[in-house]
Structure formats: C-alpha cells, structure tokens
Amino acid sequence: MFKKFYTVVVVAATLACNASPTVTTNAPQRKVGAADLTPDLQQSVVCRQVAEMVTRFNYKKVPLNDSISAIIYTNYLKRLDENHSYLLATDVADFNQYKTTLDDDIKAGNLNNAFYIFNVFQKRYTEYVNFSIAQLAKSFDFTKNETFVYDRDSLPYAADVNELHNLWAQRVKYDLLNLQLTGKSLAENKETLKKRYSNILSQSNKLNNQDVFQAFMDAFTEAIDPHTNYFTPQNAANFNIDMSRSLEGIGATLQSVNEYVTIKSIVAGGPADKSKQVNVEDRIIAVAQGKTGAFQDIVGWRIENAIALIRGAKGTTVRLQLLRTGVNGKPRTIELVREKIILKDISAQKEIRTYNNNGKQVKIGVISIPAFYLDFNDYKAGNPNYKSTTRDVKLILDTLKRENVDGIVIDLRENGGGSLMEAIELTGLFIKTGPVVQVRDARNQVEVDPDEDPAIAYAGPMAVLVDRFSASASEIFSAAIQDYGRGIILGTQTYGKGSVQNAIDLDKVINPTIKDKLASLTGKNKSVAVGSQNKFGQLNLTIAKFYRISGGATQHKGVIPDIQFPSVIPLDKYGEDTEPSAMPYDVIAKTDFTKFGNFTPVVPELKKLHDQRMSTSDSYKYLLEDIAEVKKQSAEKSITLNEVQLKKQRDADEQKALERNNLRRVALGLKPLKKGEAKPKNEDLDFLKREAGQILTDYISLDNKIMSVTQK
Missing domain, CATH: 2.30.42.10 (PDZ domain)
Structure with missing residues (x-):
C-alpha cells in the first residue's frame, strides 16, 4: 500500500512558507463505528499546509481542481484495492460521489471522506480474512478442474458478496493447495494457514490513522507528480535513515x-x-x-x-x-x-575482477554504489568523518589504485538516487573541474552546478553500468560522465527521473500559533517517535528539473547507454515514461564545458567485439530466454486448482529451473548443483557485470588515446 520510489532530494535547503492554516473543526461528520479510524486535527492542518505548498511552489504549478480530484480518487482506490479483491461494485458506486470533491476536501483539511472510504475497505478486508479462516473448517476437493484468477486489476469489482465469497473460497483453496504440495498433512496445512490468516488479521488491526493519512496523501501527491511525497513523522525518519545510511x-x-x-x-x-x-x-x-x-x-x-x-x-x-x-x-x-x-552493508562496495587479454592479465575494479547517500546532519555539524557516497568511493579508489587495477567499472544498477550534492561531488572524483548538471526552477531560471575541486581521484579508463532502475542522481552522474567523454556507459536505458525535490521539515513551516492551538486541543502527540524532533512530517516537494550539460533533460528519457544490454526489467512497466503525471522531456541550451575524451570513434569497434561474444555466448542466450519467460509469466492471470495438474506443472517448472540454472553455471565456469543443494555463499552469477568488465578490457586493449585526463 505504501510503496514509494525514493528520489534525489536537495536536503540543504528549507522552503519558507508564510501560510497560516487554521484548524478546521466544523467539517461534515459521518457516523463513526467503534472500530473506525478517524482523522485528527493535526492531520487536517498538515493536509492544508501540504496542499498550499504543492499548489504554490511545485515546479508543475498544478491547480487543485475537479480533474486532479478524479486522479486522486483513482489513485486512492488503487492503493487500497488494486486487484479488485475486497471492494464491491456498490461500495465504489457509493464512493463515486467524492470523485470530484476530494480537491475541495484537501484544501479545507477535511479528511472525513477519505477516512470513510478507508474504513469501508478495512471492513471488507477484515470480513474476507475472517471468511478465509472460516473456510478452513470445510473439506476441499483438489480433483476438480477449477481455475483461480489471481490477477483481477483489469476485471470489474464484484457485483455482490456472493461473488467475492466465491473468489475468496478459491483463494483459500489455492493457498492450501500450495501447502499440500510440500508433502505435509491436510490438518497441518490448515493449521499453518490459519496462523497465517490470523497474523494478517492481527497486522491489519494494528493500522492507525497515520497509515490512512499516509495512503491518502500518497494518492494526492502522486496525482501532482510521481516524486512529490509527504512522509508522516515515522516515515520521514525512515527516509532520512535511508538517505544518510x-x-x-x-x-x-x-x-x-x-x-x-x-x-x-x-x-x-x-x-x-x-x-x-x-x-x-x-x-x-x-x-x-x-x-x-x-x-x-x-x-x-x-x-x-x-x-x-x-x-x-x-x-x-x-x-x-x-x-x-x-x-x-x-x-x-x-x-x-x-x-x-x-549501515555498512548498504554502502559502496568494491571487488576486483581479472580478465585475460592476449595472455596478459587485466585487473578491473568494480565499485557497486547502491545509492547517493549523505549524512547531512553530520556534514552540517562539521564532522570531518561524515558518511557519504563520495567519501566512501574515494577511499575505495585509493585502495584499488594501490592494487594497480587497469580500469574501473562503476555499477549503478538499481541505484534509485539520493543526494544531488553527492552526484556532483562523485563526478568530481573523475574530472578536473567543470559543470556537472543544469537545474531549471519554476521561474525558468537555470543554475549550473559545477565541480570546483581540481583534484582527480582516478584518471584511468572507466565504464558506468546502469539499468532501468538507475535513476535521479545515478542519471546525473552517468550523463555527465558520458557528456565529458570520461567513461563509456553500458547497460539499459535508465529510469528517466529528472526532477529536483526539496526536503521540507513541516515543523519549520507550520505557524507556531497553530502548533500551540493543536497542543492545547490534543495534548501530547502519542504517534510521534520517542526522541523525534519532527512532529508534523516532511514534504519532499518537486521544485526544479535537471538537464545535462549538453542541454537535454534526464527527465522522461533517462540516459541511453553507449552499448546497450537487454533488459530483464520490463521497460513498458517501469520508468518515468510509464508514469501518467510525469513531466515531459525537453531541451535547454548547452553549457560551456571541455570534453575530456570522445568515445564515438571507438564505440563501434567495442560494440562489434561485444556482439561477437554474445553471438556465441550461452549466458547471453539464457538471458534472452529469461526475458522472454518473464514476459510470458507476466501475461498469465490464472492458475489451476487441480492438485495433480498443479503438481505436474510445478515439478516441471522446478526441474526446468534447476536445469537452466545449471546451464548458466556451466557457462560461467561453475559446477552444476544437485537438486536441493544450496548455492555456495558469495558465488557470482552476474553475467552482465562480467561483460561490463570485458568491454572495458577491450577498450584498454585497443590502446586508444581518447581519454587524455591527467592526474594532478
């Protein structure tokens, strides 16, 4: 329900806002059941504050109107019941009265209707989990040729309770059938499933009004743009831990x-x-x-x-x-x-790979960077040992140079972004000085953010490996390296997230008078984490757009690699260009910069060598087959509930997976595994990472003089 894609955030600035929301106490009231969750006054204030800031300061300047309200409504229902498995068609027909009024509710800080929708959903959810538990007392016939449709997002909502009961009876049968295939007794499997459902019910009963508020605010901000986000105090704390590592x-x-x-x-x-x-x-x-x-x-x-x-x-x-x-x-x-x-386990890591080049060993250092992290509080306090991506990578580079590597691969796959400052400073480790990224704000003013440190941490051959989930800061870094001709970009088209967010602590924005009034009305806020300085949450507000130093936006289009690999991640399902509220690609004037090299003459030869390897590579063939299999499976929407048929299908799938996995292992020079044998720890099956190092080795072997960077 609360999935989010974390993005580049300018954590240094705080937007000042003079808005002074008032506490709304006369919003329309519904009859509230004993188990219903209700909004509080603080959430009303936050809702109004966020609405005003989003409409006044968001880069897109989107007005809150009936059209946006309809999108918010659709987003909210999708977050609650995307698979159309809980709500009835009559429930949704009732909710439709709010389709064009949620914008007015948000501006007024009236959350009653949003909570009403959630409470109906929660009632249905509880009802069907309890129904599932009750089903376990019945007998089951696994010889029937029934089919369970598990992917229902394109199907209409159930017309009545009986239709949903049939759906959930099938769901229970499917869950039980999965356990039956493990070989345990029916009684044991029923008890296991009962505990599972009871735990689901227990977790559902622990939801509070902050969870509802977060879900509704997500639906609201997502309608404006994909990367403007509100975080409740607890979620803000988790976001900032992720940023600082x-x-x-x-x-x-x-x-x-x-x-x-x-x-x-x-x-x-x-x-x-x-x-x-x-x-x-x-x-x-x-x-x-x-x-x-x-x-x-x-x-x-x-x-x-x-x-x-x-x-x-x-x-x-x-x-x-x-x-x-x-x-x-x-x-x-x-x-x-x-x-x-x-959190060292989620920080930059290194490894060294060795390649054979006409009898000569070539050592390639690989630096995997999971995010562009920065402990901003330590940095602001002047701690010389503050945690950051650039500091960690600089230490790794020093180590790799001492180990006499011949080239460096920066692995940014699945790196969703982080600190803009870190993207700029990391780029600075590989160039002397110059612009790294252009930023255009809502007033159409363009700022060029440069690297001003003439020191170069590494001047040798390098490549950058990216995939569809490389986003934001990853794209800024990759684009700059590509534009300067400093390194070759390998992989698949990146995500295309080219917007700037400002992290705003709402405690510093909301009028002190309002805070005092809330305190007197509600007393101590029990939902705030112990020791937390943030009581009202955090708004990550889109305030600007990134552009490459060559003029093109990273937004929507992303970075196109010099040599492209097939993508296991479906490009038509993931990426900025799949987001309905995403900003478009556009171009501004290029900025002045001096290229350090030019890979254009050498890319055709590198691609030719790569294609030759791939034409005879079993690993590459298996990769293409895997992509086709993923596409096939994603199109499937149902499964058999016949035990014999399902077991036969599962056994065949398991045997096929074992055989294919062993074929991959043999292709990479590893011994095949027997059925049930565990894969050795730290074993590397990353074919694409290996190939990235091989392409860089090819470049080194060409003895090309394009890269003329000198270390000073």
Missing part, C-alpha cells in the same frame, strides 16, 4: 515473529554487540526510556512502532526486557546507551 540506536535488526519483536541480527561494534547481553532470536517484550522510565509492554505491537521506541538520540539510555528464544521464564533487563550506527 546511518541511524542512532542499539545496533540490531528487528522483526515481528508471532507477535514478539525479535532480534534477527546484531551490528558488529554496536551497543547490543558490545554489551554481550543480547542474542539473535531474543524477544523484546518491554522498553523503558532512561535509567528510571517506566517499562512499556510491546508484545503485539507493530514492528515500526516498536522500532521507533527503541531508537533514540546518540548518548541516551534505553532499557529492554528480553526473553531468550525458546524460554518463557522471567525476562532479564538490560541497559544500553544508544550510539550512531553506520
């Missing part, structure tokens, strides 16, 4: 297991690790703040809420009550002092 807490990964908050891994060197009192699979049953705070029981809590309670500012104390796994005796109490935890 660091957090302040105890250094443990948590997961909800059978209603218990369970420790699944421990960060080496973190407070939990250093205490020697915390073990993997320990269950946290209560949390207290400081040395004297009262314990709060968290059994049955949503994992997000429990994490918010356990996290906190560096240097503060948290006490935990822990139960050892498998033991239900007296819990033990431990005391931990929170620290700053660096």
